[in-house]
Amino acid sequence: MEQNSTKERLDGRVTATNGEQNGTSRRLTDEEFDRYSRQMIVPEMGKEAQLRLINSKVLFIGAGGLGCPAAQYVAGAGVGTIGIIDSDVVEPSNLHRQVGHATSRIGMKKVDSLITHLRDLNPLPTYVPYTFPLSPENAADIISQYDLILDCTDNPATRYLISDVCVLLCKPLVSAASIQKSGQLIVLNCPPTPQGKLDKKYPPCYRCCFRKPPPANTQLSCGEAGIMGPVVGLMGVAQAGEAVKILASGLHLPSSTPETPEDDPHNLIQPTLLIYSYDLNAAPGPFTFRALKMAPRKKNCFACGENSPQTLTLEGIRSGNPNYVQFCGIQTAKTTLPIEERMTALAYHVVKQTGILPNHILLDTREKEHFSFGSIDGAVNFPFGKLLMKAATIKRDGGDAEEILPVKSAEDPIFVVCRRGLDSQEAVEKLRELGLDHGGKRKIVDIIGGMKAWKEEVDPSFPFI
Amino acid sequence: MAPEPDTMPISVDFLGGLETLFSNNPHHTISLPLLNPSDSSPANVGFLISHLVKNHLKHPRTEFFVHSDGHLTPGILVLINDADWELEGEEECKLQAGDKVVFVSTMHGG
Ligand SMILES: [Zn+2]
Numbered sequence: 001m002e003q004n005s006t007k008e009r010l011d012g013r014v015t016a017t018n019g020e021q022n023g024t025s026r027r028l029t030d031e032e033f034d035r036y037s038r039q040m041i042v043p044e045m046g047k048e049a050q051l052r053l054i055n056s057k058v059l060f061i062g063a064g065g066l067g068c069p070a071a072q073y074v075a076g077a078g079v080g081t082i083g084i085i086d087s088d089v090v091e092p093s094n095l096h097r098q099v100g101h102a103t104s105r106i107g108m109k110k111v112d113s114l115i116t117h118l119r120d121l122n123p124l125p126t127y128v129p130y131t132f133p134l135s136p137e138n139a140a141d142i143i144s145q146y147d148l149i150l151d152c153t154d155n156p157a158t159r160y161l162i163s164d165v166c167v168l169l170c171k172p173l174v175s176a177a178s179i180q181k182s183g184q185l186i187v188l189n190c191p192p193t194p195q196g197k198l199d200k201k202y203p204p205c206y207r208c209c210f211r212k213p214p215p216a217n218t219q220l221s222c223g224e225a226g227i228m229g230p231v232v233g234l235m236g237v238a239q240a241g242e243a244v245k246i247l248a249s250g251l252h253l254p255s256s257t258p259e260t261p262e263d264d265p266h267n268l269i270q271p272t273l274l275i276y277s278y279d280l281n282a283a284p285g286p287f288t289f290r291a292l293k294m295a296p297r298k299k300n301c302f303a304c305g306e307n308s309p310q311t312l313t314l315e316g317i318r319s320g321n322p323n324y325v326q327f328c329g330i331q332t333a334k335t336t337l338p339i340e341e342r343m344t345a346l347a348y349h350v351v352k353q354t355g356i357l358p359n360h361i362l363l364d365t366r367e368k369e370h371f372s373f374g375s376i377d378g379a380v381n382f383p384f385g386k387l388l389m390k391a392a393t394i395k396r397d398g399g400d401a402e403e404i405l406p407v408k409s410a411e412d413p414i415f416v417v418c419r420r421g422l423d424s425q426e427a428v429e430k431l432r433e434l435g436l437d438h439g440g441k442r443k444i445v446d447i448i449g450g451m452k453a454w455k456e457e458v459d460p461s462f463p464f465i
Numbered sequence: 466m467a468p469e470p471d472t473m474p475i476s477v478d479f480l481g482g483l484e485t486l487f488s489n490n491p492h493h494t495i496s497l498p499l500l501n502p503s504d505s506s507p508a509n510v511g512f513l514i515s516h517l518v519k520n521h522l523k524h525p526r527t528e529f530f531v532h533s534d535g536h537l538t539p540g541i542l543v544l545i546n547d548a549d550w551e552l553e554g555e556e557e558c559k560l561q562a563g564d565k566v567v568f569v570s571t572m573h574g575g
Binding site: 211218277290298390 | 480547548572
């Protein structure tokens with residue numbers, strides 16, 4: 001690590017230091033010198049660290065809420081090769097948090113949009129676009145070309161795939177995630193350590209820390225649960241911070257990795273899981289940032305533990321073993337309700353328009369935030385969580401089930417609509433269990449596909465979020 | 466708050482969104498009975514989880530914290546006095562007065 005004074009460091013501009021691997025002995029160009037001077041004069045940075053950045057290759061997996069802010073700072077810092085992989089296109093609902101895109105680039109591939117932005121910020125790096133999704137077939141070929149990987153994805157299956165390939169190819173991984181008002185960050189497999197090595201303490205992989213994914217029905221996406229821009233932005237910037245730190249200090253190079261004493265509080269053998277949580281109604285408090293110390297590499301880890309060379313290989317991954325999608329579960333629409341208890345959004349609209357449909361109750365089980373943006377005429381908001389809670393209370397304590405409905409009219413049929421058609425089916429079942437169908441005399445009907453289907457089949461101008 | 470007899474104070478934190486299931490409060494100090502009344506065994510983390518569900522979980526979407534069989538939902542990280550609970554025996558880990566237990570839900574969005 002360079003500890004020279006600023007003056008000596010400035011002299012480094014013309015005086016080549018002793019030769020070091022990766023060309024850290026070359027001079028900086030005038031353009032590089034001007035552009036990176038403010039970070040080079042920071043103590044412990046300097047010319048050699050800057051050249052390490054310039055000689056490094058970083059891969060961003062995901063060009064969304066994490067990838068945009070992370071890539072901005074990594075590109076700004078002068079990392080020489082920047083690969084970005086993502087198959088999505090820019091949508092208006094991305095822009096509150098995906099600040100590397102622009103209104104003028106809606107509809108463009110996110111990778112091309114972000115690179116447009118980054119080139120304008122810093123034209124010196126080489127940018128490598130991959131406009132297709134990362135898959136078990138292509139992951140190793142792409143990841144092998146980089147020194148450091150940033151996991152900026154949005155789903156557990158890809159997160160496990162990335163970590164497994166990073167273990168097998170000996171790549172350090174900076175992983176972040178965010179949802180609603182919370183974010184998390186951790187540096188994994190750094191210094192990079194070969195699979196199965198356990199003669200002393202080594203850094204963990206993603207599976208060491210998160211052995212099993214949450215069940216599919218509790219995995220929330222930003223599209224469903226929402227996400228605050230500054231929260232995910234902060235995690236992305238923190239990822240960039242860790243990436244620049246690792247590359248500038250050469251921690252990504254297995255050969256030059258210095259022996260870090262186990263009790264050194266800065267070592268990455270027991271990395272910190274940083275949790276940022278944000279309460280919209282409160283001032284920052286002691287729980288805004290939490291730093292949790294994780295365990296080192298685990299003996300029984302499927303990907304990096306003692307027997308892992310038998311359980312996880314690159315050839316295996318390429319040919320579909322493990323099956324990441326199955327491991328993480330897929331949330332599929334239930335179709336347990338018989339067809340006579342279901343109706344398409346279009347059919348509901350038509351029977352209502354033509355006057356065939358008698359008086360009825362239409363329950364909208366979306367959250368009140370969603371309901372407030374618009375609903376079908378006559379719909380009454382009855383959030384699904386509230387419905388479940390009231391149903392549970394009646395089951396436990398007894399009482400008149402009719403009372404839980406937000407509107408009273410004992411004979412009228414009940415229609416239930418939700419956001420995408422899953423909760424509404426469960427709601428129909430719950431209402432029936434409570435006897436609200438009067439032994440079959442009163443119809444309780446699910447509107448298939450929810451408000452999403454309503455927008456597609458009936459009202460294209462409906463503000464579906 | 467004076468401790469109730471035959472209970473011990475346990476510090477419980479909920480992070481990563483789990484706090485929304487527990488009255489939107491990330492930090493709780495709870496009075497945990499010293500013995501699990503169902504079999505009079507000393508309180509362990511499994512008992513703490515069922516105690517939390519019974520007395521503190523104020524949200525209908527309980528599946529985000531426990532399975533229907535009462536076990537913790539996979540994907541939730543547990544730290545007992547700053548150590549990964551997998552190294553401490555998971556639900557079997559015995560608790561003592563003043564222990565700190567942290568539950569973190571894993572996030573995947575980005
Ligand atoms: Zn591992």
